[in-house]
Amino acid sequence: MRLAAACFLALVTALASADQIDDIVRQEMKLQGIPGVSLVIRKDGRIIKAKGYGYANLETMTKATADTEYQTGSDGKMYTATALLELVQKGAINLDDPISKHLKVPDSWKGITVRNLLNHTAGLMDYLTADAFDPNKNYTLDTTLAMVADQPLDFPPGESWSYSNTGYIAIGRIDELMNGLNYDNVMRQLVFKPAGLEHSYVNNPSYLIPNRANGYQKDADGKPLNAQNWSQTLMQFPDGAFVQTAGDLAKFADALYNGNVINKAMLGEMWSPAKLSNGRLRGYGMGWFTPVYPGHQVYEHGGNMIGFNAEVWKDLTTGITVAVCVNEDGTEAVRIAHRIVREALKETKPEKGSAPAPTADEDKMIRSELGQFLQGKLDETNLTSDFALATKTARGHASLSNGKSLGTMQSLDYLESDASLGEVVHVYLLKTDKGSYRVNFNVYQGKLGGISAEKLPPA
Numbered sequence: 510m511r512l513a514a515a516c517f518l519a520l521v522t523a524l525a526s527a528d529q530i531d532d533i534v535r536q537e538m539k540l541q542g543i544p545g546v547s548l549v550i551r552k553d554g555r556i557i558k559a560k561g562y563g564y565a566n567l568e569t570m571t572k573a574t575a576d577t578e579y580q581t582g583s584d585g586k587m588y589t590a591t592a593l594l595e596l597v598q599k600g601a602i603n604l605d606d607p608i609s610k611h612l613k614v615p616d617s618w619k620g621i622t623v624r625n626l627l628n629h630t631a632g633l634m635d636y637l638t639a640d641a642f643d644p645n646k647n648y649t650l651d652t653t654l655a656m657v658a659d660q661p662l663d664f665p666p667g668e669s670w671s672y673s674n675t676g677y678i679a680i681g682r683i684d685e686l687m688n689g690l691n692y693d694n695v696m697r698q699l700v701f702k703p704a705g706l707e708h709s710y711v712n713n714p715s716y717l718i719p720n721r722a723n724g725y726q727k728d729a730d731g732k733p734l735n736a737q738n739w740s741q742t743l744m745q746f747p748d749g750a751f752v753q754t755a756g757d758l759a760k761f762a763d764a765l766y767n768g769n770v771i772n773k774a775m776l777g778e779m780w781s782p783a784k785l786s787n788g789r790l791r792g793y794g795m796g797w798f799t800p801v802y803p804g805h806q807v808y809e810h811g812g813n814m815i816g817f818n819a820e821v822w823k824d825l826t827t828g829i830t831v832a833v834c835v836n837e838d839g840t841e842a843v844r845i846a847h848r849i850v851r852e853a854l855k856e857t858k859p860e861k862g863s864a865p866a867p868t869a870d871e872d873k874m875i876r877s878e879l880g881q882f883l884q885g886k887l888d889e890t891n892l893t894s895d896f897a898l899a900t901k902t903a904r905g906h907a908s909l910s911n912g913k914s915l916g917t918m919q920s921l922d923y924l925e926s927d928a929s930l931g932e933v934v935h936v937y938l939l940k941t942d943k944g945s946y947r948v949n950f951n952v953y954q955g956k957l958g959g960i961s962a963e964k965l966p967p968a
Contacts, residue, residue, distance in 0.1 A: 582812025681747025724816015736816025
């Protein structure tokens with residue numbers, strides 16, 4: 510017993526004092542122009558590093574600490590989904606119930622199930638992309654749903670996957686109606702309390718929250734400006750409603766795993782990938798992404814809110830949980846978390862990929878489609894049916910437009926291939942006039958099922 514304790518303390522000391530973690534954070538702060546960062550790393554439920562960097566407030570020169578409170582944006586979906594799964598656990602609701610059983614909805618929504626809402630397969634237009642949406646206007650959950658009620662579905666429920674904040678507005682409303690509580694009290698009583706979260710709040714701007722960070726955006730020259738918040742009601746919505754510490758963000762992931770909030774059966778549902786009508790599995794469960802990371806069982810989610818960004822990473826294989834919060838809009842907390850995991854904690858995947866390299870035909874398709882993507886388009890004949898549908902949504906259009914921002918291709922080199930969820934992810938190194946990117950190409954049954962790019966730090 511003493512030997513085990515000594516080994517654990519040695520690990521704690523090694524990781525908590527690792528200069529490499531500090532170096533990674535400071536390098537990313539400089540590269541991304543981030544005023545302040547707070548991070549917490551837990552190993553098997555114990556904190557092994559908790560630290561703040563930079564400033565929580567540039568005007569008062571208040572330094573960021575491990576206790577600084579940040580808006581965590583879409584990480585709130587983890588909590589909203591948890592409250593819904595508590596209802597399922599109690600037998601009050603079924604995941605395959607049509608949502609019309611619990612909400613008043615238009616006829617076009619009556620084929621949508623609770624499960625579709627939770628795993629982003631409902632086909633609901635994202636209200637943030639609606640022409641009528643005004644970030645300065647106060648809304649209720651009902652008026653937000655009404656805003657998009659007369660819009661056609663992006664695709665029939667279950668036939669594709671597209672991240673939609675509207676779905677989590679609907680889930681939050683079901684949470685309220687089924688519990689007879691407003692959303693704030695649903696979270697306080699049914700999620701925060703059993704999870705032991707003492708530094709998490711629904712983001713009511715009128716609340717006095719100790720250690721609250723100020724959020725920032727950049728001007729055209731890259732200089733920080735105070736972030737312009739949305740309306741008071743929007744800041745409290747169930748698609749991304751919280752102010753919390755990095756410590757509570759990490760603690761919640763561990764509380765879920767330990768069964769403190771929902772049981773193991775419900776956690777299994779939460780962390781199971783969505784299955785589409787064409788049989789394809791997508792890397793999102795219910796409030797959590799299930800990313801490709803060979804040799805590891807990993808779950809993660811990120812959040813972005815005006816002036817803030819956050820990421821939580823839970824690796825069941827190693828027992829490591831990493832939470833990173835930053836107070837700058839448009840930055841990538843996820844990149845900091847990934848670098849800490851891969852470079853400092855040495856939780857690396859196998860040296861070689863777990864799947865065969867692309868065939869000559871696949872490589873030709875990948876290179877052709879990347880060329881199209883860099884021009885803001887794709888050839889639909891090369892896409893899976895669900896990916897073709899997803900590219901036609903507002904988010905899909907935005908993603909294609911972002912492809913043009915990667916720059917002009919200078920070289921493209923194959924790196925490795927990984928097998929996951931019944932498909933293969935071929936990884937390439939793309940170099941452009943704007944930098945280097947690690948680009949993932951999902952291939953399912955000979956068709957392209959997705960493209961994602963992560964910008965790499967300078968060598």
